[in-house]
Amino acid sequence: MFSVIDVLATLRTHLLAQAPLLSLVSTRIYAGVTFPPSAYIPGQAALTFNSRGGTPSFDGRILSESFTFKCYGAGDTGAMATYRTLADVLHESHGVNIRHAELEVAGTLLYEEEPVNWPFVLTIFRVVFNSQLGV
Numbered sequence: 001m002f003s004v005i006d007v008l009a010t011l012r013t014h015l016l017a018q019a020p021l022l023s024l025v026s027t028r029i030y031a032g033v034t035f036p037p038s039a040y041i042p043g044q045a046a047l048t049f050n051s052r053g054g055t056p057s058f059d060g061r062i063l064s065e066s067f068t069f070k071c072y073g074a075g076d077t078g079a080m081a082t083y084r085t086l087a088d089v090l091h092e093s094h095g096v097n098i099r100h101a102e103l104e105v106a107g108t109l110l111y112e113e114e115p116v117n118w119p120f121v122l123t124i125f126r127v128v129f130n131s132q133l134g135v
């Protein structure tokens with residue numbers, strides 16, 4: 001029986017275990033989405049992330065996947081603070097079923113146009129997982 005690791009849930013669990021990030025965003029880490037949910041209040045520190053896809057190793061036991069993150073906060077400065085905290089805790093980290101994570105593309109400050117002009121920082125990380133194939 002094959003089972004492939006749930007990369008979104010695994011990465012979210014890893015991020016929630018990082019005290020500096022948790023103290024900033026609380027549980028506002030949203031996996032598998034492009035925008036925060038409707039209950040999100042603009043100005044709160046938060047993260048959204050989704051997979052851009054990835055590739056398995058030749059034997060399928062390792063999965064290297066790329067993720068797009070959007071880091072929100074109170075204004076430009078808050079969004080940058082959320083991004084810097086994410087980079088501090090995720091770059092070169094590892095954990096349960098995460099072999100390695102690294103910054104792939106440095107953050108860029110942008111703005112959501114709808115429904116309001118929310119600042120966010122767009123960044124990309126590569127995360128290497130134990131795929132759980134064949135387990």
